[in-house]
């Protein structure tokens with residue numbers, strides 16, 4: 001169903017004058033370009049990608065793709081605590097400011113990712129939190145970062161990856177914050193964030209909600225339970241980020257499961273964003289066309305399912321091109337493969353910044 005041919009895509013381009021009426025940051029006079037942002041916009045949604053300013057500055061083709069296809073950028077690393085404050089009190093805002101300036105100059109939005117994440121908490125802060133159990137460290141972190149970007153960022157992933165169905169306590173990951181402040185750290189973090197950015201939409205962002213297996217079933221249940229509790233307590237929780245790191249070894253993808261989960265979240269009056277979409281391949285040794293078709297089919301089915309839920313406001317991929325994908329560090333690359341074929345192909349553009357099947361399928365799904 002999601003094998004979109006190039007001919008069909010060109011058909012889409014012919015219809016583009018309608019879309020070109022929609023403001024689009026990179027629209028150069030009269031040129032009609034394939035654009036994921038425009039496709040999403042035509043459907044009342046937004047499309048974006050994770051980005052790094054060093055890569056955008058170094059690579060004109062990546063920069064052009066970002067401008068063509070994105071209405072919104074998520075800093076892949078620049079806003080994380082260990083990037084911003086590698087040593088206590090010594091801040092480096094340059095990369096985050098650089099990306100924020102790039103976004104502003106080109107009319108793109110920025111997602112705030114992320115304030116509290118165990119994996120991006122600097123060691124010095126982890127040690128201090130464990131030792132002093134002093135919330136003022138969190139207060140200072142939020143108070144330094146959030147007001148600085150107040151006019152640029154209106155949506156924050158306040159807590160990243162709090163759910164742990166396997167080793168957690170009561171379903172919550174036993175991270176530094178949980179250990180120091182107890183399960184209530186999530187509500188406190190939302191309240192704290194609300195004080196520093198009263199107008200922003202505050203979210204919890206997590207992974208592992210996508211497939212029909214016992215672990216992810218538990219994770220969906222625990223996420224819903226947490227969101228329900230926070231809403232009941234009156235916490236300023238505005239939405240849930242569903243990371244959607246898809247994985248072909250976990251399939252088959254069952255639309256009903258994701259549909260029901262999103263519907264249940266929406267029922268709690270929460271906005272939903274698909275925040276980190278990409279696909280981990282299962283068999284990198286298959287012919288490239290087969291690999292690309294498999295990735296595209298998964299993405300098409302997923303995005304179609306997600307967008308059937310009106311509370312889903314946007315789709316963000318975790319990067320645009322395979323060459324920059326964090327998944328390269330997560331997949332085993334068979335030694336029999338040479339060159340770019342060794343790379344996981346789970347993003348819209350290949351390593352040469354050529355759009356591939358996932359691009360066309362994503363665009364089609366965003367349009368319909």
Ligand code: XIL
Nearest residue numbers: 076077113114160205243276325326
């Ligand atoms: C990843 C980045 O892509 C890497 O470059 C970085 O080293 C580690 O973090 N879930 C998240 C993202 O919420 O922040 C992670 O990003 C990927 C998993």
